[in-house]
Amino acid sequence: MGLLVDRRGRVTHVVVGDAHRLFIPELGRHRGGVGRFRGLRLIHTHLRGEPLSRDDLTDLALLRLDAVIAIQARLDGLPGAVEFATVRPEEAVDESGVPAPPWIVERRPSVHGWDTDFAAFIQDLEARWARRPALRRVSDRERCIVVGVTTGDPEAGRASLDELARLAETAGLDVADRVFQVRRRFDGRYVIGKGKLQEVLVRAMQLGAEVLVFDQELAPSQLRNIATDTDLKVLDRTQLILDIFAQRARSREGKLQVELAQLRYRRPRLAIMPTAMSRLTGGIGGRGPGETKLEINRRRALERQTSLERQLRQLSRRRSLRRQRRRRVGLPQVAIVGYTNAGKSTLLNTMTRSAVDAEDKLFATLDPTSRRLRFPEEREVILTDTVGFIRNLPAELVHAFRATLEETVEADLVLHVLDASSPEAEVHLAEVDATLAELGVADTPRILVLNKIDAAEPAAWRALRERTGGIPTSARTGEGLDALLDAIERRLFQARPDAGRATA
Ligand SMILES: Nc1nc2c(ncn2[C@@H]2O[C@H](COP(=O)(O)OP(=O)(O)OP(=O)(O)O)[C@@H](O)[C@H]2O)c(=O)[nH]1
Numbered sequence: 001m002g003l004l005v006d007r008r009g010r011v012t013h014v015v016v017g018d019a020h021r022l023f024i025p026e027l028g029r030h031r032g033g034v035g036r037f038r039g040l041r042l043i044h045t046h047l048r049g050e051p052l053s054r055d056d057l058t059d060l061a062l063l064r065l066d067a068v069i070a071i072q073a074r075l076d077g078l079p080g081a082v083e084f085a086t087v088r089p090e091e092a093v094d095e096s097g098v099p100a101p102p103w104i105v106e107r108r109p110s111v112h113g114w115d116t117d118f119a120a121f122i123q124d125l126e127a128r129w130a131r132r133p134a135l136r137r138v139s140d141r142e143r144c145i146v147v148g149v150t151t152g153d154p155e156a157g158r159a160s161l162d163e164l165a166r167l168a169e170t171a172g173l174d175v176a177d178r179v180f181q182v183r184r185r186f187d188g189r190y191v192i193g194k195g196k197l198q199e200v201l202v203r204a205m206q207l208g209a210e211v212l213v214f215d216q217e218l219a220p221s222q223l224r225n226i227a228t229d230t231d232l233k234v235l236d237r238t239q240l241i242l243d244i245f246a247q248r249a250r251s252r253e254g255k256l257q258v259e260l261a262q263l264r265y266r267r268p269r270l271a272i273m274p275t276a277m278s279r280l281t282g283g284i285g286g287r288g289p290g291e292t293k294l295e296i297n298r299r300r301a302l303e304r305q306t307s308l309e310r311q312l313r314q315l316s317r318r319r320s321l322r323r324q325r326r327r328r329v330g331l332p333q334v335a336i337v338g339y340t341n342a343g344k345s346t347l348l349n350t351m352t353r354s355a356v357d358a359e360d361k362l363f364a365t366l367d368p369t370s371r372r373l374r375f376p377e378e379r380e381v382i383l384t385d386t387v388g389f390i391r392n393l394p395a396e397l398v399h400a401f402r403a404t405l406e407e408t409v410e411a412d413l414v415l416h417v418l419d420a421s422s423p424e425a426e427v428h429l430a431e432v433d434a435t436l437a438e439l440g441v442a443d444t445p446r447i448l449v450l451n452k453i454d455a456a457e458p459a460a461w462r463a464l465r466e467r468t469g470g471i472p473t474s475a476r477t478g479e480g481l482d483a484l485l486d487a488i489e490r491r492l493f494q495a496r497p498d499a500g501r502a503t504a
């Protein structure tokens, strides 16, 4: 038997289970803010003298109960000992420095001698929650916990999670904590295990985090389950990247492409979200070029998608005409590609003495920018800076940005810029190669640029050069750029001595 009791001592639900467990009814969404309780405590019986179970403690957190109380039934049918659990308001460690469990459990030998004044107790607990230092905000950015789970190499999983944390910061979130789990297989309901999710929720309550960001792409049903059961805003890697793109898009084409990608991502998810879950579709702080339009219902979403696709086809035709014109003038096209933050824009700036936006941010560049680069003997090439790649680049984005990526597809030469100072350089290299192959540019002549050698360990970039034959440079100090220009000249002009002449 179980009773749900509110703060005034009124019984709101009577639940009858079997010998093993109770099924608590749907309690509806809880109204309080983050860290607040639902104002209900669960008092139930344990028939075999067993202590509070993992399920009890999971309910405590997931249902945001004030407390879970188990009364053990004695053999003679009378109530015996009591166990009592609440969610711990602050992080704590035991004497040996081991983190304490996120709940507090107390035990009394009998219900009868138990004289705790629950009203005073819960008031005190609420006060402790309110005093948590973690809740004193340093900024008005939303706080998040980034969550990674892998069935493969833990090290790769952690590196991916680090990158996710950077993406979250880039998107305007404060990363309050990271949670990582290695599993044999993904959980169908929550991706991570249920116990782990409960741990994440308690951490979120303790740290005042309102958003969970998952490194895995979540199936629509997983997204819904996690959001419903934790009452937190839930994002996955794809949504985060889409959100960043939405914040960054400047050109008309860029905005249309992002909106299309968002629609493609959200349409199957809209279909199964209860309307109350509309905040799932809001992104971070509800920004982005397409936000107001995304409020529209599913049928309109499909119409919008068709219209976006048409507009983008037109823009793509115009872009291709522009390319043809450039081609007729006879200037070779060089595309700069690479992992995000590798230094592509900085390289374009240094080589052409321009001032394209280059920042220590992921995805600083969305719109391709072209500049002329002069070589001796009156020869010129067109150098184009492009959007960066990242691991697990959402398919929706690749599709939506196809027009932009065509700049790369039709280039005469591809400069692949790699951040040689990154510990993840090898991963980035492989990831970009794979994306280029997907785009069908595997056969375009390519020069690998090992950038940021000013910041890299000499042994590390030399090993990379040995293995790949790349050209070491620093777009920041200008080191190695002469060798790079030589290489470009050789690749483009040796075969076609007349290419790039203004008179050609
Ligand atoms: N130390 C060092 N930093 C560099 C070098 N080249 C670029 N950076 C820095 O790396 C950061 C990213 O540079 P960007 O040129 O914006 O990189 P990007 O590849 O265009 O990045 P996205 O457009 O965001 O994909 C900036 O803070 C640059 O100042 C370099 O050679 N050495």
Ligand SMILES: [Mg+2]
Pocket (backbone or CB within 6 Å): 344, 345, 346, 357, 358, 364, 365, 385
């Ligand atoms: Mg850039």
